[in-house]
Amino acid sequence: MNADLLKDVNAIKSKLDIMHEDMKRFMERSNQQHLNSIVDGCRSDFFDVIRGYATDEIESSLEGKISKDCHMKNACKALFSDLLNSSLDQIKRGEVSADSINDAKSKLEEMRRKSPYDQCKTCFSEVARLLDKQIDLMRSLRVYRENDLTGESMESLPEKETVVELLEPLSNKQRLQILKALFAETKTFSALAELTGLRGGNLLFHLQKLQNGGMILQRNERGDYMISEKGYRALRGVAELYSDLGSKRISSEPIKRP
Incomplete structure (x- = not known):
């Protein structure tokens, strides 16, 4: 094999090697994208199941705890449902921040301060229980982690x-x-x-x-x-x-x- 032919063969082999590596990377990316697509689909399906169950629990719990004689029942039930469902929707995004949880708790506390009747305590206790249950679910799914305590926060205890x-x-x-x-x-x-x-x-x-x-x-x-x-x-x-x-x-x- 003469020198020119050998040079051409080596050049072709080099290009084939490059094409092989490019194809390998393409396949890896494609497989990863396919895997991500499957995971996203599973997460979405899983969330839909959880959402259906949690929504039913919100409805039944609020219906059972809010007094039937309370003239604010429908208004309060709508506000509580919006708060809890908004919190629940964060799970689908795959990451829940401590700020968003604190915001939900602050909104609930603000609503509590404005509550006009003593029996409202029963309703707010139930909503707080449901919210805490959602937070427990977020922890178990590893989509929410609280901020670590600091020396400064210990000093203020x-x-x-x-x-x-x-x-x-x-x-x-x-x-x-x-x-x-x-x-x-x-x-x-x-x-x-x-x-x-x-x-x-x-x-x-x-x-x-x-x-x-x-x-x-x-x-x-x-x-x-x-x-x-x-x-x-x-x-x-x-x-x-x-x-x-x-x-x-x-x-x-x-x-x-x-």
């Missing part, structure tokens, strides 16, 4: 108020039993007495502790007891903390800070 308003109401077996029972449904005084084994003044003492801490509410002077938004969040936080620390062996070594 008030010691006395934290103990009196949060830790003390929870630091008792019977009070924890009461909160767990009210987590799912309202309970009468008699039902709580049977559950805890406490009677009369002893049970009233613990109920008063929880009420003073804002953990539970009573429908009226002799009505059923129910968990408040604060109680719901506190109990959920304790459950998450126990899941992370209580049942696992956590290192006692100094924490490694970035």
